[in-house]
Amino acid sequence: MYRVASANEYLVITGLGINDIKIRKKSWVLPGQSSTFIDLSPVNYTFEVQAMSAEKLPFILPAVFTIGPFDAKDSLKKYAKLISSHDKNSSHVKELVQGVIEGETRVLAASMTMEQIFKGTKEFKKEVFQKVQLELDQFGLYIYNANVKQLVDVEGHEYFSYLGQKTQMEAANQAKVDVAEAKMKGEVGSKLRQGKTLQNAAQIDAETKIISTQRQGEGKKEEARVNTEVKIYENQREADVAKANAELAMKKAEWAREAQVAEVEAEKAVALKEAELQKDVEMMNAMTTTEKLKAEFLSKASVEAETKAQEANWNLYQKQKAADAILYEKEKEAEAQRAMAEAKFYGRAKIADGELYAKKKQAEGLVVLGQAEGVYLRTLMDSLGGNYEAVRDYLMINRGIYQEIASINGEAVRGLEPKISIWTNGGEGGADGGNAAMKEVAGVYKMLPPLFKTVHEQTGMLPPTWMGNLPVADSSKPN
The missing domain is CATH 3.30.479.30 (Band 7 domain)
Structure with a gap:
């Protein structure tokens, strides 16, 4: 089919043999192709x-x-x-x-x-x-x-409406202002013309009066100027006379002062001259005496001075050598002390490291020991059925707490002369040798209650319940 597009259209063809689309004003549309017009x-x-x-x-x-x-x-x-x-x-x-x-x-x-x-x-x-x-x-x-x-x-x-209203109001207000300004200009112009006329007339009158007054003032001013110059000249002459009188008085006072100073200086000069002459006389006497003494003691003093100078030089030399030796010795001692200090510091550092390591190991051992102690106590508590008092008594007996208490109490009362009582069952020995041992045991057992009471009185400690109680009333009598 052969298709042709109108003036305001294009023919778009797709299909067989066309990769994308083909746009033409006129073209053949083959079988397997489709076409459409775009406006x-x-x-x-x-x-x-x-x-x-x-x-x-x-x-x-x-x-x-x-x-x-x-x-x-x-x-x-x-x-x-x-x-x-x-x-x-x-x-x-x-x-x-x-x-x-x-x-x-x-x-x-x-x-x-x-x-x-x-x-x-x-x-x-x-x-x-x-x-x-x-x-x-x-x-x-x-x-x-x-x-x-x-x-x-x-x-x-309503932004634009308000903006329009604003513009209208501004225009109306501006028109009113223009009208008022025009009226003002008319009235002001009229008044201005009238005022200008009055001002010009007044200005002419004022200028006339000013010129007349100026002429009169110039005459008075010239008269005053002449009077002033005359007065100034008179004052100047009086001032010159006063200045001359003052200068004369000052010169007279200065001349009097200089005369007095000259008299004082003359007197002091005479005294100074006398003192200088007296000093010269005394100095001559002293020099004469000195020369005489020098003549007498010069040789002896020279010999002694040389001897003392040699001795002083020798002593100074010895002291310098001794000071050098001491300084050298001190330097060596300081070096030795510094070396010893460094060695001690190193040794202490190593000892501190060792102690730290030992403390760490000891702490680790204490931790392990504490853990083992905890296991031991838990096992003991479980074995005794959770009886806390039985566990406590067992630990005190097992660790010798009571023996240690008895020892401490014995040490505490040693030398204090404690009050100690001994009780027996009323007999010692006996004919019956077979019961002697039992009697001794019975005597010890009977002695325990009053012993506990005495310990309680002196130390405040109570015996464990399984060993007995304190007697209510003391009925025993010491033998």
């Missing part, structure tokens, strides 16, 4: 886009977009694939275009203030077209024309 005429899409500015102010942007496929090979292929199963007036294409326009418009509006959107409508429209066109390119669509109408308020947010 290239633009379509008007009317939207009311709800957007929000950067100040979170909502508004409605009414717009009419004229959109159609772009007459290019790649664009036609994209457009053909888009409407292959839809009509260009279908809701699918309209929703696609509306989604792109609304999305880009909202994103752009969110980055601008309401004032920027309202005043820069042309730039806002241009930005929207550019961003929408970038998105529509992937579907092969092109914006042939777009018209953005006046921005409209969302119900409940």
Whole structure:
């Protein structure tokens, strides 16, 4: 079949022998191929886009977009694939275009203030077209024309209406101000003319009076100037006379002072001269005496001085040598002490390490011993049926606690002369030798109650219950 597309259409062919799609104005459609016509005429899409500015102010942007496929090979292929199963007036294409326009418009509006959107409508429209066109390119669509109408308020947010009212009020107020200003200018101009006339007349009168007064003032000023100059000259002459008198008095006082100073200096100079002469006489006497003494003791003093100098040098030399020897000895002792200190420190460090190791082992042994002791006590408690008193008595007997107590008590009362009583059953020995041993045992047993009482009185300790109780009343009598 040979098919031909109309002026505003293209023929799209798919099927046998065609990898993707083939777009022609006219072509043969072979068996195994399918064909359809796509309309290239633009379509008007009317939207009311709800957007929000950067100040979170909502508004409605009414717009009419004229959109159609772009007459290019790649664009036609994209457009053909888009409407292959839809009509260009279908809701699918309209929703696609509306989604792109609304999305880009909202994103752009969110980055601008309401004032920027309202005043820069042309730039806002241009930005929207550019961003929408970038998105529509992937579907092969092109914006042939777009018209953005006046921005409209969302119900409940009357920003533009209030803005219009504000503009109207500002215009009305400005008109009132202009009228009032015009009236003011008229009245002010009239009053200004009248005032200027009065001012000029007053100015002429004032200037006349000023000139007259100036002339009179200049005459008085010249007279006063001459009087002032005469007075100044007289005052200057009086000041010069007073200054000359003061200078004369100062010179007279200075001359008197200098005369008195000269008299005092003359007297002191005479005294100083006498003192100097007396000093010279005494110095000459002292020098004479000194020379005489030098003559007498010079030789002896020289010999003694040389001898003492030699002795002092020898003593100094010996002391220096001794000091050097002591210093050397001290240095060696310090080095030896430092070496010994280092050795002791090393030994102590090793001993401390050993002690630490021993303490660790001892602690480990105590832990093991404690664990074994716990096992031993649990086993003993289980063997005695959980009887705590029996376990306690067994441990005290097994570990010699009572023997240790008796020993401690004996040591405590040694040398204190304690009160000790001995009881018997009234007989010692006896004829019956077969019962002697039993009698001794019986005597010991009878002695236990008063012994326990005496221990209790002196130490405050009570005997265990299995050994007996203290007697209520002491009925025994010592033998």
